[in-house]
Amino acid sequence: MSVRAELIAVGTEMLEIGRRDTNSEWLTERLSRLGIAVRARSVVEDDVATIAQAVRAALQRSGLVLVTGGLGPTEDDRTRGALADALGRPLERDPEKLAALERFFSRRGLPLRKKQADRPRGSAWIPNPVGTAPGIAWEEGEVRLFALPGVPAEMRAMFEGGVEPRLSHIAGPRAASTLKIVGQGEGQVDALLADLYDAPGLTATILSGDAGLELHLRADGADARAALERLTDEARRRLGGDVFGRDDDTLAGVVGRLLEDRGQTLATAESCTAGLIAAAVTEVPGSSAWFRGGLVVYGNELKTELAGVDAAILASEGAVSAPVAEQLAEGARTRCGADFGLGVTGIAGPGGGTAGKPVGLVHLALADAAGVVGWRLSKMGERAQVRRRTVTEALDRLRRHLLAARA
Amino acid sequence: MSVRAELIAVGTEMLEIGRRDTNSEWLTERLSRLGIAVRARSVVEDDVATIAQAVRAALQRSGLVLVTGGLGPTEDDRTRGALADALGRPLERDPEKLAALERFFSRRGLPLRKKQADRPRGSAWIPNPVGTAPGIAWEEGEVRLFALPGVPAEMRAMFEGGVEPRLSHIAGPRAASTLKIVGQGEGQVDALLADLYDAPGLTATILSGDAGLELHLRADGADARAALERLTDEARRRLGGDVFGRDDDTLAGVVGRLLEDRGQTLATAESCTAGLIAAAVTEVPGSSAWFRGGLVVYGNELKTELAGVDAAILASEGAVSAPVAEQLAEGARTRCGADFGLGVTGIAGPGGGTAGKPVGLVHLALADAAGVVGWRLSKMGERAQVRRRTVTEALDRLRRHLLAARA
Numbered sequence: 001m002s003v004r005a006e007l008i009a010v011g012t013e014m015l016e017i018g019r020r021d022t023n024s025e026w027l028t029e030r031l032s033r034l035g036i037a038v039r040a041r042s043v044v045e046d047d048v049a050t051i052a053q054a055v056r057a058a059l060q061r062s063g064l065v066l067v068t069g070g071l072g073p074t075e076d077d078r079t080r081g082a083l084a085d086a087l088g089r090p091l092e093r094d095p096e097k098l099a100a101l102e103r104f105f106s107r108r109g110l111p112l113r114k115k116q117a118d119r120p121r122g123s124a125w126i127p128n129p130v131g132t133a134p135g136i137a138w139e140e141g142e143v144r145l146f147a148l149p150g151v152p153a154e155m156r157a158m159f160e161g162g163v164e165p166r167l168s169h170i171a172g173p174r175a176a177s178t179l180k181i182v183g184q185g186e187g188q189v190d191a192l193l194a195d196l197y198d199a200p201g202l203t204a205t206i207l208s209g210d211a212g213l214e215l216h217l218r219a220d221g222a223d224a225r226a227a228l229e230r231l232t233d234e235a236r237r238r239l240g241g242d243v244f245g246r247d248d249d250t251l252a253g254v255v256g257r258l259l260e261d262r263g264q265t266l267a268t269a270e271s272c273t274a275g276l277i278a279a280a281v282t283e284v285p286g287s288s289a290w291f292r293g294g295l296v297v298y299g300n301e302l303k304t305e306l307a308g309v310d311a312a313i314l315a316s317e318g319a320v321s322a323p324v325a326e327q328l329a330e331g332a333r334t335r336c337g338a339d340f341g342l343g344v345t346g347i348a349g350p351g352g353g354t355a356g357k358p359v360g361l362v363h364l365a366l367a368d369a370a371g372v373v374g375w376r377l378s379k380m381g382e383r384a385q386v387r388r389r390t391v392t393e394a395l396d397r398l399r400r401h402l403l404a405a406r407a
Numbered sequence: 408m409s410v411r412a413e414l415i416a417v418g419t420e421m422l423e424i425g426r427r428d429t430n431s432e433w434l435t436e437r438l439s440r441l442g443i444a445v446r447a448r449s450v451v452e453d454d455v456a457t458i459a460q461a462v463r464a465a466l467q468r469s470g471l472v473l474v475t476g477g478l479g480p481t482e483d484d485r486t487r488g489a490l491a492d493a494l495g496r497p498l499e500r501d502p503e504k505l506a507a508l509e510r511f512f513s514r515r516g517l518p519l520r521k522k523q524a525d526r527p528r529g530s531a532w533i534p535n536p537v538g539t540a541p542g543i544a545w546e547e548g549e550v551r552l553f554a555l556p557g558v559p560a561e562m563r564a565m566f567e568g569g570v571e572p573r574l575s576h577i578a579g580p581r582a583a584s585t586l587k588i589v590g591q592g593e594g595q596v597d598a599l600l601a602d603l604y605d606a607p608g609l610t611a612t613i614l615s616g617d618a619g620l621e622l623h624l625r626a627d628g629a630d631a632r633a634a635l636e637r638l639t640d641e642a643r644r645r646l647g648g649d650v651f652g653r654d655d656d657t658l659a660g661v662v663g664r665l666l667e668d669r670g671q672t673l674a675t676a677e678s679c680t681a682g683l684i685a686a687a688v689t690e691v692p693g694s695s696a697w698f699r700g701g702l703v704v705y706g707n708e709l710k711t712e713l714a715g716v717d718a719a720i721l722a723s724e725g726a727v728s729a730p731v732a733e734q735l736a737e738g739a740r741t742r743c744g745a746d747f748g749l750g751v752t753g754i755a756g757p758g759g760g761t762a763g764k765p766v767g768l769v770h771l772a773l774a775d776a777a778g779v780v781g782w783r784l785s786k787m788g789e790r791a792q793v794r795r796r797t798v799t800e801a802l803d804r805l806r807r808h809l810l811a812a813r814a
Contacts, residue, residue: 011612012446012610012612013612013614013621013623015435015444015445015446015447015448016435016439016583016612016623017432017435017436017439018432018436020427020432025424025425025427028422028423028424029424029425032423032424037422038422039419039422039451039452039454039457040422040449040450040451040452040457040461041422041449041450042447042448042449042450042461043447043448043449044446044447045446045447046612047446049468050446050447050468053464053468054447054449054464057460057461057464061456061457061460072593072594072615073593073594074593074594074597074613075597075601076597076611076612076613110592110594110595111594111595111598113594130787130788130789130792131787131788151615153788153789153791153792157789205423205424205425207424207425214425216424216425268682268703270682273686274682274685274686274688274689274698274700274701275675275677275681275682275683275684275685275686275689275701275703276682276686277682278681278682278703278705279680279681279682279683279686279794281681282681282682282705283790283791285756285757285758285790286758287705288705288706291681291705291706292705292706292709293681293702293703293704293705293706293709293713294681294682294702294703294705295700295701295702295703295713296675296682296685296700296701296702296703297700298685298689298694298695298698298699298700298701299695299698299699299700299743299744301744302699302700302743302744305742305743305744306700306702306713306742306743335712335713336706336709336713337706337708337709337712349692350692351692351693383690383692384690387686
């Protein structure tokens with residue numbers, strides 16, 4: 001029987017309407033990859049007694065407890081004291097940590113809050129590579145308790161650097177992988193694959209988002225790894241080119257690898273997405289090797305002045321039209337000196353739609369030295385969704401083009 | 408002091424990756440409308456001891472506990488037994504309810520599961536207008552416990568028909584507002600304001616993110632609205648120009664209103680943020696009235712070719728330097744035909760840093776017809792954070808410039 005985990009998120013603000021505990025969502029996925037299931041999850045207000053009670057109850061039931069939030073410098077950061085209460089150990093100030101924090105804050109001319117150097121006696125620090133609040137680790141026999149800050153980027157970096165390495169040896173015989181899919185709906189994927197995972201020890205979860213679908217596959221049991229590989233291989237075979245990657249792959253990262261392998265470069269000219277494609281590809285570290293830059297041509301005159309779109313065609317066809325998208329793609333390619341140009345123009349809404357050109361209409365084009373190819377898309381959803389889904393589709397069209405050219 | 412609530416969702420399936428407890432999100436909003444704050448929320452697996460422990464802890468702390476899920480007819484529906492354990496009352500089969508269920512199931516030719524007629528001694532039924540599983544109500548003195556099925560449509564109908572009417576008389580007067588802040592850290596804001604909300608009936612939560620800080624203020628009690636206004640006004644006074652908005656305001660939206668009021672326009676030339684500023688401003692519907700477009704000058708040659716940065720200065724000062732940022736700002740302004748130009752160049756990491764120009768170094772500049780001003784920034788965090796924090800700072804510098812010019 002493998003270890004089971006409980007997650008406790010601390011923060012009154014997360015109990016307000018409209019707030020989600022995204023840290024626990026992320027941790028659930030990361031623990032699942034290690035073969036560790038979550039048996040309970042809670043969000044509690046910034047109150048020492050409530051936090052301590054939740055931690056105590058979790059420690060009684062489960063061998064692994066992760067607490068997020070409440071480690072900052074302010075009055076309402078109360079996790080440190082609550083952990084001390086729950087563990088029955090006094091809170092102690094670590095002189096070495098205090099000195100390090102003093103150096104950090106005085107260099108920046110900021111006031112120091114000494115409480116960040118406090119931890120329950122017998123616990124250890126978890127280093128924070130991206131912020132000031134250190135985490136706290138407690139390990140005693142078969143029980144492990146880790147407290148991490150609530151800021152997602154800090155929490156994630158510290159989980160990967162300071163918690164995950166301590167968990168690998170307790171992970172159960174369980175294997176998990178994720179296929180990243182674009183071009184099919186949730187129902188289509190399920191209909192194609194349902195017979196594959198309808199077997200003991202196999203689980204599948206399909207998650208749908210603006211960046212495509214994620215198919216989370218999991219196998220439990222003695223031959224988990226082999227069973228997972230069989231399942232994954234067959235799912236890939238059935239889904240074909242709609243699978244763009246696995247696990248941590250992103251569409252922009254996959255496109256970047258394809259371009260880098262060929263020694264080719266990309267540029268963009270964006271109207272409705274207005275920089276989102278450029279921003280998505282430059283999320284990939286090292287993208288300067290294959291991304292040249294782009295034009296954000298939001299105003300119509302800029303489509304002509306910056307990207308060289310023919311003013312007469314702009315006037316006769318309208319800004320949201322196939323020829324404008326094509327000229328944007330070609331303008332991006334030539335003016336930015338790239339091998340490929342992506343051009344996008346569309347109506348993201350909520351205003352601006354007409355009967356002939358409704359909200360959600362997007363024209364997309366891809367240019368290279370051989371010519372231009374275009375697509376007319378109809379995207380569902382509100383403004384932000386239309387824009388994000390257009391980014392996904394643009395990158396996926398480029399991906400398929402690069403794969404077809406390679407084949 | 409108004410009643411505070413706790414929510415417990417029962418169901419192992421909700422602890423899987425990618426699943427959200429939407430029942431609790433809905434209940435949080437409905438309770439908030441009644442002036443009832445949620446102080447803790449949890450999701451627990453289908454296990455009698457775990458459910459019972461969660462219910463017991465919640466009953467000790469709070470006057471109102473809502474449990475959803477685990478009331479169905481199958482083996483893994485275990486809420487009834489857990490409630491009996493938590494309340495210390497035996498589970499009793501209600502002959503009237505059993506007879507009603509028997510009639511219902513026999514009419515439909517379905518097998519009856521008698522356990523749906525069980526409830527803890529002393530509790531009452533909550534009718535289910537849209538399904539078979541009845542809910543359970545327990546009221547004793549100042550303590551109220553309600554258990555509802557997990558199927559959202561049933562849960563919602565039963566909350567509205569059977570729970571809400573029993574809560575209206577305990578609902579307290581409550582008012583809430585949020586101040587949006589940029590330019591100060593969490594600790595600084597707390598030090599400035601702590602004495603203000605250190606009073607009975609007032610609550611403050613500071614939420615930190617890459618787009619600035621949110622200060623959530625709440626007042627409970629008879630004169631909640633007036634108390635909240637006093638608190639909010641004084642907090643605004645002390646924070647001064649660092650408050651950029653309230654409630655649903657975004658920094659880009661505020662900048663857009665200031666530009667639109669003056670009939671002026673903006674353009675961008677971005678290197679390290681590579682389109683993120685343009686994407687952020689165009690999230691605002693109607694931004695085409697004040698945003699012209701931008702240049703994403705990721706490759707160095709593009710800084711010269713598209714934005715007109717002097718190649719000699721680029722070579723001598725390096726791409727990440729104050730003069731390059733200034734020329735980018737001026738290039739954005741003139742080449743895109745805008746009143747204001749924002750220029751950004753920096754090292755987002757993880758690679759590319761040197762001793763003299765470390766990761767996180769960003770040069771930002773703002774140009775208008777009168778000239779150019781620049782800032783040298785040092786941003787903490789990983790690649791995505793450095794980029795998002797730079798977007799926030801760029802928009803905030805522009806906001807302050809527009810406010811100063813107006814004053």
